[in-house]
Amino acid sequence: MNFSSSYTLQSPPCIAEVVGNETIVINLDVGNYYNLQGTAVEVWQALMAGVTPEQLAGANGWSEAARDALGKLVQQALDEQILIAAPSPADVAVPAIAVADPAELTMSVYADMQEILGLDPIHETDVVAGWPQKPA
Amino acid sequence: MAHRQWFDELAGRLMPFGQAQGDWIVHAVRAGPVRFDVIADARSGFADIVRAFYAATELDRPEPGVFQVWCLDGRHPRTLPGLHLSGAGVRACFEAARQGGAHQLLLPDPARGLITAFDASRGLGVFHAEDCARLPSWERYSPLKSFVHLLALQAGAWLAHGGSVADARGRGVLLAGPGGSGKSTTTLNLLRQGLNSAGDDYAVLAPGEGACQVHAVYRTLKLHPSAPLAIGPGLDGEPWEVDATTGKQVLLANRAGEVGRLVPGFRLSAIAGLRLAPEDGAAPVRAAPGFMHFALSSVQQAPYWADRSLAMAKRVYEVAPYADVAVARGAAGLSGASRRIVELLER
Numbered sequence: 001m002n003f004s005s006s007y008t009l010q011s012p013p014c015i016a017e018v019v020g021n022e023t024i025v026i027n028l029d030v031g032n033y034y035n036l037q038g039t040a041v042e043v044w045q046a047l048m049a050g051v052t053p054e055q056l057a058g059a060n061g062w063s064e065a066a067r068d069a070l071g072k073l074v075q076q077a078l079d080e081q082i083l084i085a086a087p088s089p090a091d092v093a094v095p096a097i098a099v100a101d102p103a104e105l106t107m108s109v110y111a112d113m114q115e116i117l118g119l120d121p122i123h124e125t126d127v128v129a130g131w132p133q134k135p136a
Numbered sequence: 137m138a139h140r141q142w143f144d145e146l147a148g149r150l151m152p153f154g155q156a157q158g159d160w161i162v163h164a165v166r167a168g169p170v171r172f173d174v175i176a177d178a179r180s181g182f183a184d185i186v187r188a189f190y191a192a193t194e195l196d197r198p199e200p201g202v203f204q205v206w207c208l209d210g211r212h213p214r215t216l217p218g219l220h221l222s223g224a225g226v227r228a229c230f231e232a233a234r235q236g237g238a239h240q241l242l243l244p245d246p247a248r249g250l251i252t253a254f255d256a257s258r259g260l261g262v263f264h265a266e267d268c269a270r271l272p273s274w275e276r277y278s279p280l281k282s283f284v285h286l287l288a289l290q291a292g293a294w295l296a297h298g299g300s301v302a303d304a305r306g307r308g309v310l311l312a313g314p315g316g317s318g319k320s321t322t323t324l325n326l327l328r329q330g331l332n333s334a335g336d337d338y339a340v341l342a343p344g345e346g347a348c349q350v351h352a353v354y355r356t357l358k359l360h361p362s363a364p365l366a367i368g369p370g371l372d373g374e375p376w377e378v379d380a381t382t383g384k385q386v387l388l389a390n391r392a393g394e395v396g397r398l399v400p401g402f403r404l405s406a407i408a409g410l411r412l413a414p415e416d417g418a419a420p421v422r423a424a425p426g427f428m429h430f431a432l433s434s435v436q437q438a439p440y441w442a443d444r445s446l447a448m449a450k451r452v453y454e455v456a457p458y459a460d461v462a463v464a465r466g467a468a469g470l471s472g473a474s475r476r477i478v479e480l481l482e483r
Contacts, residue, residue, distance in 0.1 A: 015443040019427045
């Protein structure tokens with residue numbers, strides 16, 4: 001994971017929406033879905049705008065612990081194949097984001113619907129029972 | 137043959153109405169902002185699926201400018217251009233349709249002998265079944281769902297996977313949740329308590345400024361044989377029929393304009409996210425956050441233009457309060473969930 005790189009959503013196969021103070025990401029290929037809340041949503045929006053982790057942590061004077069948590073968050077998103085490195089935009093405003101607790105910079109992973117979301121509802125479901133039943 | 141060529145050839149082969157051989161009938165289907173005409177051969181089994189729509193009116197000819205869905209079967213072998221796709225090709229069609237960029241969606245289902253083709257730019261669709269007798273259950277009781285979903289997104293609306301109940305004031309609750317979460321059973325239970333509904337499984341939701349209107353699509357109410365509800369006679373004396381493939385009991389309730397418990401629509405006042413409570417002694421399952429639970433099963437039920445679908449789910453979610461409703465097993469659980477929903481409605 002490179003602190004000086006910009007990142008973007010890996011789409012396809014991922015789709016994402018920010019709803020209230022939650023960010024939802026779905027990887028339609030793998031079937032996992034992800035949830036970020038609170039400060040992590042602000043960080044997600046900054047990353048999607050092209051702000052690099054270095055710009056974010058540097059401009060906001062984050063502690064080592066916060067930088068470390070940010071690095072782990074981005075690495076997790078890369079490992080889950082929901083982010084990919086992207087060219088950095090020429091001019092990007094770095095938002096003011098305060099991290100009161102580095103533990104806020106986390107992303108929950110839900111795999112409980114992996115079998116269903118990863119299932120192709122046309123071709124991989126039971127011919128009689130339909131989605132979400134797999135063929136017997 | 138490339139997709140674009142295939143669609144070009146398809147459009148050329150679909151004969152102008154009136155010059156067609158056979159006995160074609162046209163039905164205008166309406167669900168709020170979703171409008172399309174279904175054109176089917178009267179001799180085919182497609183005449184039977186049209187009865188499942190809440191608002192379907194027979195017309196003399198298709199309406200100019202309205203999206204046309206041609207339903208074709210083995211009687212019209214030369215209407216559909218040849219489609220020779222490998223397994224990978226079939227998969228590629230599905231992958232392309234999940235993202236929202238393409239105007240032409242081709243969804244072949246070789247196992248069931250089905251082809252769904254949607255051409256947004258021409259306002260033209262084809263649903264082809266080699267043999268109508270082999271139509272899967274959902275195409276008989278919630279037919280042409282993919283077309284409704286895509287046309288809803290084009291019209292700034294969303295096909296939600298959810299049951300619904302409404303009161304006499306025209307306000308109601310959407311019962312969202314995946315298959316098996318109790319949508320149909322809870323909807324039917326509340327219908328028997330005097331509420332109305334816009335359907336037990338799907339509805340078209342049209343979000344606007346600070347409000348959302350719910351519109352009925354289908355008039356089929358379905359009940360799994362294991363549901364904790366005395367089946368007895370159907371609603372308002374209508375007889376149940378049994379779906380031979382799933383064993384579900386299906387009721388064809390009133391159409392639009394007929395007296396009955398299905399209403400054309402209502403204003404959404406709350407969303408109930410139904411989930412089955414864990415069995416006694418079972419470890420609790422970590423619940424998905426509200427929006428995820430609300431949106432996921434709808435996005436996956438018709439997973440084409442999934443990004444647009446998720447965005448529309450967000451618009452709906454932002455205009456109505458959401459409440460998590462756990463449905464415990466058995467009659468007491470059903471009764472408790474029904475009470476919660478009535479509370480939401482009366483808020």
